[in-house]
Structure formats: structure tokens, C-alpha cells
């Protein structure tokens with residue numbers, strides 16, 4: 001089973017993924033947490049280029065191709081081999097992030113994103129948890145984290161975008177949830193980490209009930 005976590009900046013994905021991994025391990029279900037961009041050595045080399053704040057100019061399509069390159073390597077090197085070994089894969093972002101950020105927010109036509117993705121054989125995850133939060137709440141959190149952590153601060157390309165950009169990202173994610181209702185489950189990401197995880201755990205239980 002391949003589960004992805006999506007949401008705007010500061011929605012708390014990293015924390016909830018860590019909680020999910022711990023929860024699955026306690027149940028004796030083998031799992032692996034990974035992320036995009038940067039789930040492979042190649043991806044890690046791309047990450048500062050993709051997320052750096054003082055990098056050189058790039059066209060939206062150029063950015064899209066780099067995210068797809070990162071994803072293709074990630075899929076072949078990490079995700080598919082783990083799934084073959086019946087390991088549950090939890091990924092912090094995947095293809096829906098490209099649809100929301102490069103497609104809706106940067107303005108690349110949906111048909112371009114879909115055609116390129118299909119051309120190289122990027123597959124859909126089995127399930128997606130969309131941690132939904134208003135950017136007015138998430139963005140200050142993400143910016144605060146960046147100020148506190150030099151590494152995150154150096155990766156602030158998207159946090160530096162204005163509120164309207166992040167509103168487009170959130171709307172795009174919600175539209176995707178309506179387009180893929182079987183796969184994408186929206187979880188309200190307001191409240192304490194415990195409250196948020198109490199919304200996630202029953203979904204994880206249902207999805208993994210056949211495993212073991």
C-alpha cells in the first residue's frame with residue numbers, strides 16, 4: 001500500500017507522518033517513510049535547486065520537469081521496490097503536489113501536467129491524506145519554523161510566495177479531493193497534533209485492515 005500525505009506549507013504533514021509510522025510499527029506492519037523532493041540521493045542533490053531562495057531564474061515548465069525527474073527516480077529506486085516487498089510506503093508529498101503547485105498555482109495547464117506524467121509512467125498512490133488548513137494559519141507556522149531552523153530557512157522558495165499563491169494551492173488540493181474521492185481523504189488540520197492524529201488513525205486502520 002502506497003499512502004501519500006499532502007497539504008499546504010505548515011499543515012503539519014511531517015509530524016503526522018511520523019505519528020503514522022509509529023502507529024503502523026506498533027501494529028507490526030512494516031512501513032517506510034519517504035518524501036519529495038529528495039527521497040533519493042539524486043533527489044537530495046535536486047532539493048536545494050528546487051527549494052533554494054536565491055537560485056537562478058526558471059520557467060514553470062522547467063520546475064515541473066525537475067519535480068518529475070525527482071519523482072521518477074524516487075518511484076524506481078525507493079517506492080516500487082518497497083511495495084514489491086509488501087512494505088507500506090508513506091510519502092511526504094507526491095504527484096498531487098505537482099498538480100497543485102506547478103499546475104494550479106504556477107499556472108501550467110492541467111493537460112500538460114497530466115500528459116507528461118502519463119508519458120513517463122508515474123503511477124497514482126493507493127490513498128492520500130490531505131491535511132487541510134487555511135494558509136492564513138499554516139503559512140505563519142511554516143515561516144516561523146524556517147526562522148528557527150537554518151536548513152528549512154534555506155528551502156523557503158514556496159514560503160516566500162504570497163498568500164494568494166497558497167490559497168490557489170489549497171483550492172487545487174480540495175478540487176483534487178473532489179476529483180479523486182476514492183483515493184483522497186480530507187482531514188482537518190486544525191487543533192492539536194493529538195486531535196489531528198485521532199482523525200487519521202481510523203482511516204489508517206481501515207486501509208491496512210487486510211495487511212498482516
Ligand code: TYD
Pocket residue numbers: 008009010014036037051067092093094095097098099101102142158159
Ligand atoms: P516539503 O518538504 O513538504 O516542505 P514543507 O514541510 O514546508 O511543506 O515541501 C517542499 C516544497 O516543495 C513545498 O513548498 C512544495 C514544493 N513541491 C512542489 O512545488 N511540487 C512538487 O511536486 C513537490 C513534491 C513539492
